[in-house]
Amino acid sequence: MIRRKETDMSSNVIVGLSTSLDGIASGESEADFWDVHNAVLGWVFELASWRAEQGMDGGEDNEDSRVWARQNERIGAQIVGRRMFDFGYEPWGDNPTFHAPVFVLTNRPSERIDKQGGTSYTFVTEGIAAAVEQAKAAAGEQDVLIAGGLSVAQQALAAELVDELSMHVSPVVLGQGARLLDDTGRIDLRQVSLTSSPSGVTHVRYEVVR
């Protein structure tokens, strides 16, 4: 579905985020973190594809589920922020659903951690460009996903390291919270796919035009 130059076999860097219609992707404080999380990611947790990633049966096998599965099929490595890592490390468990190398952008050096099922955590202290370079090398011909936190995605956008934006927009206006796209410079885009679903979530992908 993504138009790509036939000769371009290198991996794309994708920022993939779920937001409200007003672009809110995260809480501004711990107090509203879960409210925002549930409002913009609520559509995910009943999907058959999401449940399968968690090792669970059942769930809804609908267009949302197929969009989620298609996005994840293409991912060969991820980049996450340190705060997201610290928050997620315990719940992600011994066999995390990444099933791919994860690069953690941080100021604190740590030894690489290997988990079951292909997930590893590598700590990168040399900044976003180094994290992208290492993640691309690990991903090979697959893509690199930045799905949070917001700061990592914003750093990658500001450094012009992002090739695609993949947004999942829930049918709600939240009115407050933190946006991915806030005080960025101008970014020209080309829409590469738009998928509607009975849930009312809009799945839209854009290529960054350089």
Add this chain to the structure above:
Amino acid sequence: MIRRKETDMSSNVIVGLSTSLDGIASGESEADFWDVHNAVLGWVFELASWRAEQGMDGGEDNEDSRVWARQNERIGAQIVGRRMFDFGYEPWGDNPTFHAPVFVLTNRPSERIDKQGGTSYTFVTEGIAAAVEQAKAAAGEQDVLIAGGLSVAQQALAAELVDELSMHVSPVVLGQGARLLDDTGRIDLRQVSLTSSPSGVTHVRYEVVR
């Protein structure tokens, strides 16, 4: 395409706006007004349906053009802000393309002005609820459109007078400017249509859930 109760023959109040992907609908100053205007409304000016409204032939007869025409077919009255009116009055000319009663929300009382082709300008000084009431009465079974300025649309949203949001999202991130949806309260929505187009503009309509 809009699901509506069969018994509901009264007019809906629609906020219809063109924005960037980061939700920017207008400049923050006169300096960036035209940059934003061209970035978020550039898709309109070559449409066959838009040109026909201006009394011009030709233009592109594509999905964007049909979406534009469908939206305008349903409109029996409009509400605009005073600043938009002052800005537009001269260029809109003697036979404005509204072809419907226009209610101007203002603090300065003025006599009603009648133009050719069904357009009239009525100045409402009693606030947004009064403007909506008068516009609904004028629209009959057709809908009321609020297409700007932002302040009028925001006042209508805050007063819970809006039934539908109709957004036209251009494939660009602007990074700065004024948003329609900023510091609103939470608004729950139901998506009623999603239309893609070769231009990459996303046309999405939502019903406000009360």
